[in-house]
Amino acid sequence: MTQYDVRPATEFESAQIKDLIHLVGINPSGLDWKRFLVAVDESGQVLGCGQIKPHGKDILELASIAVVPQFQGQGIARAIMERLLAQSPRPLYLMCIAHNGPMYEKFGFQTIEYKDMPKYFQRISKLFSVAKAVRRTEEDLLVMKLG
Ligand SMILES: CC(C)(COP(=O)(O)OP(=O)(O)OC[C@H]1O[C@@H](n2cnc3c(N)ncnc32)[C@H](O)[C@@H]1OP(=O)(O)O)[C@@H](O)C(=O)NCCC(=O)NCCS
Known part of the structure; x- marks a missing residue:
């Protein structure tokens, strides 16, 4: 199993997040790195990401859940979503x-x-x-x- 940490993204990872979203072909709008959690391996590669995106004051969207294809099926999206859900209002x-x-x-x-x-x-x-x-x-x- 791949070793990785799930943590808030840094500005340095902004380009990797955008590349991953384009790679998996999901909505490429609203990708401000400050809202993202990333799963990162020992070499600093972003393996997965996700964010909570606000729309106006009251609406919150779980968005941009993506995992690099070679690393899918190992629980990385689950780890990211559990962290995001734990910290998000309903x-x-x-x-x-x-x-x-x-x-x-x-x-x-x-x-x-x-x-x-x-x-x-x-x-x-x-x-x-x-x-x-x-x-x-x-x-x-x-x-x-x-x-
Ligand atoms: C969807 C995606 C993020 C899943 O990432 P992943 O790391 O492979 O997912 P995980 O291994 O963490 O799986 C999480 C759970 O969801 C299940 N799961 C994953 N994809 C599933 C699917 N399409 N249908 C049903 N269950 C699914 C897994 O079996 C696992 O269940 P478990 O934890 O109870 O065993 C990944 O396939 C991906 O990046 N796809 C392309 C982008 C995309 O479609 N993103 C979603 C936008 S809405």
Whole structure:
């Protein structure tokens, strides 16, 4: 098993965080390193990351959960999420592609309906539906809530 520490990111790791988010192909906006936790190995490589992203005053989103492909399946995302969840107020929201829903259910998140979403997530959800129709992809976007 790979040895790593989970800790707050430093400015020095900002580029590695952005590279990882691009590598795994998830939302590349709002990547301020100051909000991030990172899993870092002995050589200083960022193996995984995640953040709690605020939208306005009241809405908090668990976001940017990513692990370098070679290091997936070793509990790194779990270690990052447990730390983030331990320090975050509730409720906490997230958005994910449907196939990742079961992972977040393990942490207590539940899918919510459009009418129960804060406005921010309703907007994204609508945009996604349009994009989905255009691209003809099958995967749905889930908005999930904890607490
Ligand atoms: C999703 C991702 C972050 C998981 O990282 P990981 O380090 O491999 O995950 P972990 O090994 O910590 O797994 C955590 C738990 O979730 C489970 N899990 C992981 N991916 C899952 C999936 N797609 N569906 C169901 N369960 C899943 C694991 O079995 C594990 O369960 P356990 O702790 O009860 O045994 C990683 O695959 C990744 O970076 N994917 C690409 C980016 C992405 O899709 N991010 C999510 C954006 S919403």
